Amino acid sequence: MLKNKEHKRNPRRTLHRMWQDRTLYLLLAPTLIYFCIFRVWPMINMRLAVYNYKAKGDWTFAGLKYFKMIFKSPAFADILKNTLIISFMKYVLLFPLFVVFAIMLNELRHNKFRKYVQVVSYLPHFLSWVVIAGIWMSFLAPSNGALNEILAWFGAGPVDLMTSKGAIRWVLFFSEGWRSLGWDSIIFYTAIIGISPDLYEAALMDGANRWDIIKHIIFPALIIPMTTVFILNLGFFMSAGFDQVFNFTNPAVNSVIDILDTYIYRVGIENAQYSIATAVSLIKGVVGVILVYLTHITSKKLTGEGVW
Structure with a gap:
């Protein structure tokens, strides 16, 4: 049982299955790219809520x-x-x-x-x-x-x-x-x-x-x-x-x-x-x-x- 679980979690096996389904992943790619650019990446700058914004950098913590x-x-x-x-x-x-x-x-x-x-x-x-x-x-x-x-x-x-x-x-x-x-x-x-x-x-x-x-x-x-x-x-x-x-x-x-x-x-x-x-x-x-x-x-x- 343990060997079977390790076999299923093998990264190489996962990558191989992804390669087999590469057409589906390519179809999904535009959506993933959209969410990464317009949903995930903006979350990084949510720090603006607790910082004083300065266009030239040197942001100061505002709590x-x-x-x-x-x-x-x-x-x-x-x-x-x-x-x-x-x-x-x-x-x-x-x-x-x-x-x-x-x-x-x-x-x-x-x-x-x-x-x-x-x-x-x-x-x-x-x-x-x-x-x-x-x-x-x-x-x-x-x-x-x-x-x-x-x-x-x-x-x-x-x-x-x-x-x-x-x-x-x-x-x-x-x-x-x-x-x-x-x-x-x-x-x-x-x-x-x-x-x-x-x-x-x-x-x-x-x-x-x-x-x-x-x-x-x-x-x-x-x-x-x-x-x-x-x-x-x-x-x-x-x-x-x-x-x-x-x-x-x-x-x-x-x-x-x-x-x-x-x-x-x-x-x-x-x-x-x-x-x-x-x-x-x-x-x-x-x-x-x-x-x-x-x-x-x-x-x-x-x-x-x-x-x-």
Whole structure:
């Protein structure tokens, strides 16, 4: 047994197997290079969070100076609050809609119509937020937007949702849902079509209707992918979506949708306060890891399934 384990762990054997699968590793190489350059290498300079940055070198250790500055800032509490609210709307409130859409897609009996719905729902995912923001701004324009044209038919006055502090977060919510509905439901739809037909046949023979099948066959099959996706989404909970917010913001509503990512951009890129921006990014990363880990542990205890 010991010899077999040593044989399996032989580095030469591992390198030989890697060489045999060299085509697969070459296909994987661009992704690995991307993560090394844009994800792993930047982690080295996370030391900026505890150092005074100087372009010409000779950095001096600052300790927790920048973290104290962040938590003492009166604006930080509002920015954190905005981030948590928008993330809750996008990662928690939207989540069930993706599952429901996948189930509804499976319930469509006409194959051609189902494929049409799939294509139409997937397309917005491939649009940039610049394009999507332009579409929604045109749709919600107070003068000649489609929404206000419809309201005018019913005798209602024009509304400007893009400059309304009470409505702008819901604009972010629905625009995110429109963009992600089809794409984010793929994993759940795949899980549904992977269910054995024998289960459906047995249920029909026992007199089950469609609701019984959804409740007792389809939904239990979605528990594991739902748990996994939800836990992974929590890793992004402190990132409420820079691209979306940056393209939808304006001075009238900035106070209610200014999030950590836009704060990092404004402080780090525009004002060149790299240490403060790095400290905020570090806080985001640490909180994200903690959320994923705690949710994973909770899920393992409640359902027996987690991310790993």
